[in-house]
Amino acid sequence: MKWALPGAMIATPELMELARVADECGYDAIAMPDSVFYPEHVSADYPYSPDGKRMWSPETPMPDPFIAMTAMAAVTERIGFYTNVLKLPLRDPLLTAKQVSTMAVMSGNRIAVGVGLSWIPEEFRFTGTEMRTRGARTDEAIQILRAVCAGNGPEWVEFHGKHYDFDRLMISPTPDRPVPVYGGGHSDAGLRRAARYADGWISVNTDTAQLKDAIARLTELRAEHGRENEPFEIDVSPTDVSDIDGYRALADIGVTRCRVTPWRLYDVDPSDPQERLDAVRRFADDAARG
Structure with missing residues (x-):
């Protein structure tokens, strides 16, 4: 089992020290959220709370994930960084691919990109993008990202889709690993x-019950596309597991990496930066012993 830490809702200056400590303690990665802005008035319910309300205030820090990941990569040696998740249909895929490829090269191949759609209509309206086509555009954008960042160094790529269309072009630098x-x-x-x-x-x-259902469905769908034997990361954040044995048991259903929040697992003040770092170290020790 690999372990990742969330970087969400942490004061931006504190992320650097969190990354250093996580790197020293052997964590696999830090996951950074993406929130471009907070509309004062939102015309849709938040899909992940019972009452449809967001669980954070408008001034909660959400730094640009690419800039934060780059800064943290610069002060660490081994740990990886990924977005959880980048609101990809709000962005131009070629410009995003340029950023990602540069980050990958400069970090020594320590960057990954988790992508999602965004649920906020105002994000699309205020950025001049279309919400109706967000799913189809994300499908195409993923293909563009993977083509540009395929791990072959700079090479000619082209794409001809319904929403994005370009002839042969080359982006440089690009990484030597996908x-x-x-x-x-x-x-x-x-x-x-x-x-x-x-x-x-x-x-x-x-x-865990919802995770089992989702993983079983993923297994079916990957087989449909002939991808069942390809490497595939399954990264989860279970809400009903709170000990090392419980986290490790998730490997039996196919989980490869768990996002854990040590400062929520132990009796510490999660708003105290030092207590947060102590919890990060403690969980790493417990995981090593477990």
């Missing part, structure tokens, strides 16, 4: 997208 792209979401469309186009899948915060 940049993993993970699909997020529990809808059947999201699972199909991950199974068909992506290198793995990222769950939302949910319980």
Whole structure:
């Protein structure tokens, strides 16, 4: 089992020290969220809470994930970084591929990209993008990202889709190893997208029963596309597991990496930076012994 830490809702200056400590303690990665802005008025319910309300205030820090990941990569040596998840249909895929490829090269191949759709209509309206086609455009954008960041160094690529179309072009620098792209979401469309186009899948915060159902469906869909024997990351954040044995048991259902929040597992003040780092170290010790 691999272990990742979430970088969400942590004061931005504290992320650097979190990355250093996580690197020293042997964590696999840090997952960074993506939130471009907070609309004062949102015309849709948040899909992951019982009452449809967001669980955070508008001023909660959400730094640009690519900039934060680059900064953390610069002060670490081994640990990886990925988005959880990048709202890909809000962005131009070629410009995103340029950023990702540069990050991968400069970090020494320590970057991955988890992608999602965004649920906020105002994000699409205010950025001049179309919400109606977000799923189809994300399918195409994943293919573009994987083509540009295929791990062959700079090479000619082209793409001819319904929503994105370009002739042969070359982006440089590009990495000498493929940049993993993970699909997020529990809808059947999201699972199909991950199974068909992506290198793995990222769950939302949910319980083990829902994870089992999603993983079983992913297994079916990957077989449909002839991808059942390809490497595939399954990255989860279970809400009903709170000890090392419980986390490790998830490997039996196909989980390859768990996002854990040590400062929520132990009796510490999660708002205290030092207590947070102490919890990160403690969990690493417990995992090593377990």
